[in-house]
Amino acid sequence: MSSLFYIIRKQLKNIIRDLSKKPLALIGYIFIGILMVGFLIIVLIMPSGSIRSASNEIFVAILTALLSVAMYMGLRQGIEKGSSYFRFSDVNYIFTSPVKTSKVLLFGFIRNIGSSLLVVLLMLFQIPNIKNHFLLADYGVLSILIAALFYTLFIPIMGMLIYTFSTKSPSNRDIAKRVIDALAVVLVLLVLISLIGKESLLQAVISFFNSKLFSFIPILGQVRTIAMASVYGIDYKFFIAILILFAMIGAFFAILYRFNLDFYEDVLAATEAQESKIKAKREGRDISLQKRKVRKVKGGFSSYGARAIFEKIMLEYRKTSIFLFFDRTTLFVVLFSIGFKFFMPEEASSIFITLFFSAYMLFFFVVQGKWPLELEKPYIFLIPESNGKKLLYTTLAENIKNLLDGVLLFIVAYFIYETSIPVVLICMVSYTLYGAMYVYSDIVSRRLFSSVHSKVMQIFIKLFVIFFAVSPGIIIMAIVQSITHNELYSAIIIALWNLIVVTCFFLASVGIFKNIETN
Amino acid sequence: MLQVKGLSKKFSNILAVDNISFEVGNGEIAVLLGPNGAGKSTTIKSIAGLLRFDGQIIVDDMPNKSVEAKKVFGYVPETAAVYDYLTVFEHIEFIARAYRLDDDWREKAEHLLKRFDLADKADKLGKELSKGMQQKLSICCALIISPKMIMLDEPMMGLDPKAIKELKKTFTELKNQGCAVLISTHIIDSIEEVWDKVLIMNKGKVVLSTTREELEEKSESLEDVFFNHTEGAIVS
Numbered sequence: 001m002s003s004l005f006y007i008i009r010k011q012l013k014n015i016i017r018d019l020s021k022k023p024l025a026l027i028g029y030i031f032i033g034i035l036m037v038g039f040l041i042i043v044l045i046m047p048s049g050s051i052r053s054a055s056n057e058i059f060v061a062i063l064t065a066l067l068s069v070a071m072y073m074g075l076r077q078g079i080e081k082g083s084s085y086f087r088f089s090d091v092n093y094i095f096t097s098p099v100k101t102s103k104v105l106l107f108g109f110i111r112n113i114g115s116s117l118l119v120v121l122l123m124l125f126q127i128p129n130i131k132n133h134f135l136l137a138d139y140g141v142l143s144i145l146i147a148a149l150f151y152t153l154f155i156p157i158m159g160m161l162i163y164t165f166s167t168k169s170p171s172n173r174d175i176a177k178r179v180i181d182a183l184a185v186v187l188v189l190l191v192l193i194s195l196i197g198k199e200s201l202l203q204a205v206i207s208f209f210n211s212k213l214f215s216f217i218p219i220l221g222q223v224r225t226i227a228m229a230s231v232y233g234i235d236y237k238f239f240i241a242i243l244i245l246f247a248m249i250g251a252f253f254a255i256l257y258r259f260n261l262d263f264y265e266d267v268l269a270a271t272e273a274q275e276s277k278i279k280a281k282r283e284g285r286d287i288s289l290q291k292r293k294v295r296k297v298k299g300g301f302s303s304y305g306a307r308a309i310f311e312k313i314m315l316e317y318r319k320t321s322i323f324l325f326f327d328r329t330t331l332f333v334v335l336f337s338i339g340f341k342f343f344m345p346e347e348a349s350s351i352f353i354t355l356f357f358s359a360y361m362l363f364f365f366v367v368q369g370k371w372p373l374e375l376e377k378p379y380i381f382l383i384p385e386s387n388g389k390k391l392l393y394t395t396l397a398e399n400i401k402n403l404l405d406g407v408l409l410f411i412v413a414y415f416i417y418e419t420s421i422p423v424v425l426i427c428m429v430s431y432t433l434y435g436a437m438y439v440y441s442d443i444v445s446r447r448l449f450s451s452v453h454s455k456v457m458q459i460f461i462k463l464f465v466i467f468f469a470v471s472p473g474i475i476i477m478a479i480v481q482s483i484t485h486n487e488l489y490s491a492i493i494i495a496l497w498n499l500i501v502v503t504c505f506f507l508a509s510v511g512i513f514k515n516i517e518t519n
Numbered sequence: 520m521l522q523v524k525g526l527s528k529k530f531s532n533i534l535a536v537d538n539i540s541f542e543v544g545n546g547e548i549a550v551l552l553g554p555n556g557a558g559k560s561t562t563i564k565s566i567a568g569l570l571r572f573d574g575q576i577i578v579d580d581m582p583n584k585s586v587e588a589k590k591v592f593g594y595v596p597e598t599a600a601v602y603d604y605l606t607v608f609e610h611i612e613f614i615a616r617a618y619r620l621d622d623d624w625r626e627k628a629e630h631l632l633k634r635f636d637l638a639d640k641a642d643k644l645g646k647e648l649s650k651g652m653q654q655k656l657s658i659c660c661a662l663i664i665s666p667k668m669i670m671l672d673e674p675m676m677g678l679d680p681k682a683i684k685e686l687k688k689t690f691t692e693l694k695n696q697g698c699a700v701l702i703s704t705h706i707i708d709s710i711e712e713v714w715d716k717v718l719i720m721n722k723g724k725v726v727l728s729t730t731r732e733e734l735e736e737k738s739e740s741l742e743d744v745f746f747n748h749t750e751g752a753i754v755s
Contacts, residue, residue, distance in 0.1 A: 022531060294644060300609055301616050308616035316604040377600040379660075381569055383617045384589035 004099065004107040032460055036121060043127045048136045056231040059134045061209035063227050064220075067151075068187060071158075071220050075180045078159035079166045079173060084270035085112045085156055087278075091271055095264050105263065106253060109157075116152040123148040130230075140230035143238070147227035150245050154219050157252055159270070160263065219248070294319050306389035309380065313370065313397040325401035326408070329365045333358050334409050341416060351410075351417045352490065355427050356474070358409055359434040362402065363466060366438040367459055371398045375446070388510045395439050402435030403428070419487060426491035433498035434470075440505035441465050469505075473497030520545050520668050520699035521566065526574035528561050535561040537723035538574070543668070543699045543716070548690055550710050551703040552741075553720035554749050559703040560597055562720070563672045566701070567594040579667055590618065593661030597672040597703075599653035601645035607632065607656055608641040614660045624663060631659045634685055651677040658686065668699040675709045687713055707742050717741065721749045 019026045085108030086094075094104055127141055137143075166173040191208055198204035215221040225241040300315035301308060321327040337358035341349055374380050374394050383390060406428040414424045445462045473494050481490040521543040528536040536558040543549040551559040565572040568584045576583040579591050601610060608628070615624040632638040635655040640648065648656065654677045661669055675683050690713045693700055704710055719727040726748045734744065 294604060301612050304616050304619045306617070308613055311616075312602070312605065312609075312613045315609065316602070319604050377602070378567065378569055378594060378596055379600065379614070379617070382567065382589060382594055384586045385617070386586060 003097075004094065004103065007094075008107075008111055028461065036124070039124055043124055043131070044141055046128060046131055048131045048134065048140070053135045054133050056134070057206050057210050059130075059231050060224075060228055061206040064209040064214050064224055067220050067224055068214075070151075072180065072184050074155050074158055075162055076177070078162040079176050079180070084160075084267040084274055085109060086267055086271050088271060088275050091264075091268065101263060102253065109153075109249075109253075112156060113153065116149055119152045120145050120149045134231060136230050137233035139234055143230035143234065144227055146242070147223050147230075150226065150242075151219075151223045153249075154223070154245070157249070158219065160267065161252070163267075163270070219245070222248075306383070306385040306393040309374075309383065309390065310393040310396045313374070313394070316370070317397060317401070325397075325404045329401075330405045330408060333361055333365070333405055334412060336361060337409055338412055338416060349417075351413055351419050351423060351427055351487070352477075352494075354409070354413050354417075355430060355494070358406075358431060359470075362431070362435055363438050363463065366398070366402075366435060367442070367462060371395060371439055372442060391443070391506070391510055395436070398439055399432060399436050403432040406431030406435075423487045423491045426488070426495050430491065430495045430498055433495065433502050436502045437469065437498060437505060438462075438466065440502060440509045441469060443509035444505055469501045470498075473501070520547075520579055521701065522575075522577040523562075523566065524575040524577075526562065526565060526572055526576065528558075528565055528570060528572045530561075534723055536565065536572070539720075539723075539725045540574075541718050541725060541728055543701050545667075545697045545699055546694050547715045548694050548700040548702065548710075548713050549716040549718060550714045551701065551718050551720055552705070552707065552710075552745060554705060557705075557720040557749075558723040559705070559720055560672050563594075563670050563701065563703050566670055567592070590664075591667040593664055593666035593669040595654075595657050595661045595669070595671040595674050597676070599650065599657040599677075601648065601653045601656055603644065603646035605645055606642050607637050607645075607648070610645065610656055610660055611663050614663055618664045620664065627665070628659070628663055631662055634689075635659060635682055651679055651682070654678055655682055658689075662689070666698060668701070669693065670701045670703075672703045673705075674702060675704070675706065683709070707745060711741065714741075717744075719745055719748050 019029065085105075090104075090108070094107070123145060127144065130136070130144065131141075162176060166176040191205060194208040195201050195204045214224055222241040222245050225237050229235070229238040295318065297315060297318045300318075301311050303311055317325060317327075322330075337354050340357045341354060371394070380390060380394055409431065410424045410428045413419075413427070414421070442462060445458070445465050476497065477490045477493045480493050481487075484490075523542070524540050525538050526536055526540070527534065527538050539558075539562065541549070551562060553559050561570065564570045566576050566578070566583055568589065578588040581588040583592075602613075605613065611624075611628045611632070615628070629638070632641060635658065637652065637655055637659065640652065643652075645653065645656070654674070658671075658674065661671070674686060678686065690700055690702075694713075694715075702710055702714075714731060716728070716730050718725050727744065729744070734741065
C-alpha cells in the first residue's frame with residue numbers, strides 16, 4: 001500500500017513543483033484560490049431568501065427529483081460502461097503489479113476524493129442561487145456541500161458495483177437494466193397516481209417528493225437526509241445518515257477484501273472511455289461529437305481561398321447538426337434560458353434576464369464549441385490568405401449560428417414577455433454580438449495567456465477577460481434603465497457596447513492571429 | 520529555397536532551439552536528425568509558421584509567415600491532423616480550394632490517393648481512419664499543392680511498409696522536380712537511402728551539418744557520426 005501512496009504523494013509534489021516553474025499559472029491558481037475563499041465567505045454570510053423564501057417542501061421536492069434522476073442516469077451508465085477511479089497509467093503499472101486488488105481499489109477511492117472535492121467547490125457557485133430562493137438553517141451551506149461530497153464519492157462505487165454484477169452474464173445485464181427501468185416507471189406512475197383527485201397538481205407533486213419513503217432508498221435516502229438538514233437544521237438523522245453512508249463504504253470494501261473480486265476487466269472499458277475524454281479535452285475536441293450520427297452530404301465546396309474555410313465548416317454543420325445550424329446547443333440555450341424565467345420572481349423577470357442568462361450559457365458553448373477546434377489543426381495557419389480574411393471566414397459560421405439561435409430564442413421570448421418588437425430585435429443582435437465577443441476574445445486570451453497550461457485555467461482566464469469586457473455595458477444599461485425605465489434604450493445601450501467590444505477584439509485578433517502558437 | 524538564420528525558440532525557461540542556421544537548396548533532401556527532445560519538431564514548426572521565434576526564416580526569398588511563402592511550402596505534422604467530419608476526398612478538395620489550385624488538382628488527387636492506398640477510402644470520414652491512414656492523408660494534403668519546399672515531421676511514424684516505400688519514392692521524385700525537402704526524424708534507417716544533407720541536432724543546437732559526399736569521402740556511416748555527436752544517446 002505504501003508504494004501506492006508514494007504515487008499520490010509524488011504526483012502532488014510534482015504538480016506543485018511544476019507550478020512553481022510557471023509563475024503566471026501559479027499566480028492564476030493563487031488568484032482563483034483567493035477568489036474561491038472569498039466566494040465561500042460571501043456564500044456563508046450572504047442572507048438567505050433575499051429574492052424570495054420558497055417553502056422547505058419545494059426545496060426537498062426539487063432535491064429529491066434531481067437526486068432520483070441523477071441516480072437513475074448513474075445506474076444506467078454504470079450498466080453500460082461501468083465506472084472507474086483509474087487512468088491508463090494505473091492499468092499499465094499498478095494492475096500488473098503484485099499488489100492485492102482490494103488495496104488497488106482503496107487507492108483509487110482515496111485518490112478520487114480529490115476530484116470529488118473539486119465537484120464540491122463547483123457546487124459553491126450554485127449556493128447563492130439556492131440562498132436567494134430558500135431560507136437556509138444554521139450550517140445549511142455545509143450540509144449541502146457534505147451531501148454533494150458524499151454523492152460524488154458514491155457515483156463511482158455504484159457504477160463499479162452494478163457493472164461488476166451485470167457483466168457476469170448478458171442476462172444479468174438485461175435483468176439489471178429492466179429492474180432499473182422498472183423502478184423508474186414505478187416512480188413516474190407513483191407521481192401520476194399522486195395527482196389523482198388533487199386540486200393543485202404542483203402541490204401534489206411537491207408532497208409526493210416529500211414522502212418519507214425516499215429516506216429508505218439506499219444512498220439516495222441518506223444523501224437526501226443530509227441535504228435536507230440545510231433547510232430543516234441539523235438533527236440526529238443527519239448524523240445517522242452520515243454513519244450509514246460510511247458503513248456502506250466499509251461494507252463495500254469488506255466485500256472486496258473477503259471475496260477479493262477481480263474487477264480489473266470490469267473497469268477497463270470505463271477507464272478507456274475516461275481516458276478518451278481527457279485526451280479529447282486536452283486536444284480541444286468535444287468528446288460528445290464522436291457519438292453523433294453523421295449524414296452523407298454531397299457537394300461541399302464552390303469557393304476558393306479563405307472562403308473555403310467557411311464552406312468546410314458549413315459542410316461539417318450540414319453533416320452533424322439537427323437542421324442547418326440548429327443542434328443541441330440551440331435546444332439547451334432556448335430551453336434553459338426560457339426556463340430560467342420561471343425560476344425568477346415576477347418582479348425580477350424581464351427579457352434582459354433571458355438575454356444575460358443565455359449569454360452566460362453561450363460562453364461555455366463557445367469555449368467548448370467547434371470554433372476553437374479550428375485552431376488545434378495547422379491548416380488555418382498554413383493557408384496562404386491574409387489573417388483578417390482567415391479570421392473572418394473561420395468564425396463566420398459560428399456567428400451565423402449564434403444569430404439564428406438568437407432569433408429563435410427571442411421569438412419565443414417575445415411571446416413570453418410580450419415586449420416590443422424593436423427590443424426583441426436588438427436582443428437578437430446583442431446575443432449574436434455576445435457570441436462574437438467570446439470568439440474574438442478567445443484569440444486575445446490565447447495570445448496573452450498562451451503559456452497557461454491547464455484548459456480549466458484557460459477557461460477561467462477567458463471568463464475574467466469577458467467579465468471585465470461585458471460589465472461596463474451592463475452597468476451603463478442598469479443606470480439608463482433606472483433613470484428612463486425604457487427597455488428600448490437599455491437594449492440599444494447593451495447592443496452598442498457589445499458592438500464596440502467586438503470591434504476592438506476583432507481588430508486585436510487580426511493583429512495577433514499570425515503570432516498564435518499551435519500545439 | 521530555405522534559409523534559416525539564427526533561429527532560437529524558448530518555451531518558458533527552456534531554450535528548445537539555440538541559434539541555429541542552415542540552408543536547404545532546390546532539389547535537396549535535408550534531414551534533421553537527433554535524439555528525442557533535440558529541437559527538431561520545434562525547428563520545423565517554426566519554419567511552418569506555427570510558432571513565434573527569434574531569428575530569420577526565408578522561404579523562396581520571402582519571410583516564412585508571408586502569404587506568398589505559404590503558397591509554396593507544404594507541411595506534414597508529427598501527429599496527423601485530420602478533420603473528424605470531412606471525408607478523405609473532402610480534405611484534399613478543401614486544401615486545393617483554400618490554396619486556389621488549378622483545376623487539374625483532381626487528377627493529381629486521384630493519383631495520390633491511389634498511390635497511398637486511400638482511393639477506396641475516399642468517402643471515409645477522418646475519424647473513421649486508422650492512425651496510419653490519417654498520416655497518409657496528411658501527406659497527400661501536403662503534396663496536393665505541388666510544393667516547392669516540403670517539411671515532414673517524423674513522416675514514417677505509423678505507416679505500413681508499402682506506404683514507407685512509396686513515401687521514399689516520392690522524396691526522390693520531389694528532389695528530381697527541384698523541390699527542397701526537409702525531414703525530421705530520429706530513426707536513422709528510415710532516411711538512409713534518400714538523404715543529401717544531414718543536420719544533426721542535440722540539445723537545441725545543430726552539432727553537425729554535413730553532406731552524403733563528405734561522409735562517403737571519410738568512409739563514415741551516418742549511424743557512427745550520429746552517435747559520436749549526440750552525447751547521452753549512445754546505446755550499447
